[in-house]
Amino acid sequence: MILPNDIKVIFFETFNGDRSVLEFEQWLYANRQLEKRMHPDDYLELIGYGYKGDRAAYGLKELLRKHIRPGEFKLWKQLRQKHPNGYTPNSIKTPFDEQLQRIKDKLPIAKNADEGCDVFCADTHEYLLNVPATEEEVSAFEHKHAIQLPPCYRSFLLVVGNGGIGSRDSGAGPGYGLYPLGCDADKGDYISHDCVLKPDMTINEWESLTVFVHNEENISNEQYLREARTLFGGILPLGTQGCTYIHALVLNGPHKGRVVNLDYNYLCLPCFSSTINFLDYYEGWLDAVIDGTLRHPNAPEYGYS
Template sequence: MHQFNEQIDRIRTKLIVAKEKDKELKAFGASYHKYIFHKPLEEKTLLDFETRYKISLPACYKAFLLHLGNGGQSHAGAAAGPFYGIYPLGGCVDELTTEPATYLSEPVTIYPGMTADHWQELINDAEKDERTNEEYEAAIGNIYAGILPIGSQGCSYLHGLVLNGEHAGKVVNVDTDRQQPKFAFEDNFLDWYERWLDEIISGELLTDDPSWFGYTMGGTVTVLLDKYHTTTDQLTKYECIRAILAIRRLDPEIGVLLEKEYLHADAAYKREWLQVLTKFNYPVAKPHLLTYSATDLLAVVQFVWWYAKNKSGDWLEVIASNLPRITDDETFRFCTYLLVEAKMDYGPLIAPATNHENEKIRVTAFYTLGKLENKEDYLDTFINGLNDPVNYVIHAALQALSGVKDKKMLPAYKKILERFPTEQDYILSNLEHRLTEMGFTIRDLKNWND
């Protein structure tokens, strides 16, 4: 462990600087751990833990426990660290498996670069209907074998430590609801922990929102660009771009540099670079977004919505010209987000989509019409929707009619009552809401004559 002495000293110093930098405890989880450590672990306690579970803890993690501290006052007694901190040794050891004494010492089965298909195969195998509870727990234990839980990220997410194999000492982000694990990019626990301190000190992590620290590469834009240009591995290139995208703020002059990256990028990376450019310099990105909309309209409307929704009005012409040809419900949905944000009467653009062959588009169209202040101008469109063959479209049309008290709707409402003598898909409950707004009841409607 002597090889970590210098790094431990750096971390000890950076902890003091980080605590001073984050006096207001803005970093996610800091209000829980408060940068507090309890005293370091006795070596005998550490050895007893290793003996009990028949494991050998990675030297980097041992150095942390023996020379910095073991636990603190955060969730589950965790010490200062990413998210809600670092558990004391053995804390929440059963978060990934009900039998840690069996599976912590087993060979690790997950690894960096594991494909989504392979992960899904593991989960599908574990969740076979014919498995007994014992067989299921054993299958889950094998999936997470050799992974020690070391801290909570909130909800079902945690960080774990790889105990054996080629990647021993690396940190892995795990979701107990079975999303695919994501390995941190640092070589070992101490490098990961020191990066966290560096990003506290730089201000990058000083936000109340979850930062998803450790899910992307660390480093400055310059470092990440250098790695992007020197690697020949496609996945590494994508990860470099994702890491730049994850940075919260960049100097405006970087926008020129990012535009060059977009212009000179291979086709495989164009979309990712355009997303980065839109986030950090929308004015520079705008002409490129216009051009790219002919290739991938969904990407363009998503980027504008995520990073420049206050510029939604810039895209009315593009949306108007494309809307009649859109067949993908997600593309249509993001277009409607921009139309609503633009605060204009988009009814003439959206109303035709209530007859679209894609029922999901019809649902979104009615939902969007329902947001208009002048939606009573489209009562005939809503009446048509109440006769739709798909229940969920009717449901959407009924909800969109909230606040409309025009008695012109009563004949259409009575047809619904005749079509649905019993409740289906919350149609009658929504009909009752609309009638209540008009001072009517279901009984009144049954007795009502045109």
């Protein structure tokens, strides 16, 4: 049974040692909602526990462990570390507010639909997102790299979330999840360059852009990097799909705001998402989790397939 957030926080604080056994016992007997929220056997186990003795704290921790999801506990600790005085949500308005609210509503639905984390790599992020970035953090990133993030993605960072508990602090999203803002952004310093990729790129066009890969032994490192910057310029990595495959965001040009799947080994043509912007791409992933498309055996990946 999923416990409400206010009860989870009490459990987290006690498990973390911030609340004493006595404080938890007093809260337990004073809380009239807990009996309704917990399975009867679990509630009786807590009520009947002996809260006295030298090993009371250890035993209570073991009891609470059954009701604490490691991912949620890790996220709670990250939040406390970043916001020791308490977190206040951003209060902003965006052109995407209706869709952003839909996405926030669908995240717990997707998590419940895939309770066993059967979707590819969902067990790494557990459908959890860290709290949103601040305007100061986003603006500093844009200033540092001399770019402007697409409004759809920028709004997601400020309203929905920024990273999580997964690999490289990735949060809920396709593949191994969504990177927090800035992860891999300095890789080759490509993101401030112009984007030359397009959805209808032909094999001949791709091969002409990747000649340097097959001619590596005959060109200097500087020339190789220049060619690589041209190829993946104006692209912000969003996350990894494993091996050399990533999903990324186009930062400029006619396809700004669209998501493209790329191969860092340059073996595959860019594969643009059919959606017109990042929010549609992300909501489409949630819908595919909820309706079961990505949960059945041999389901396609949400990226390169």
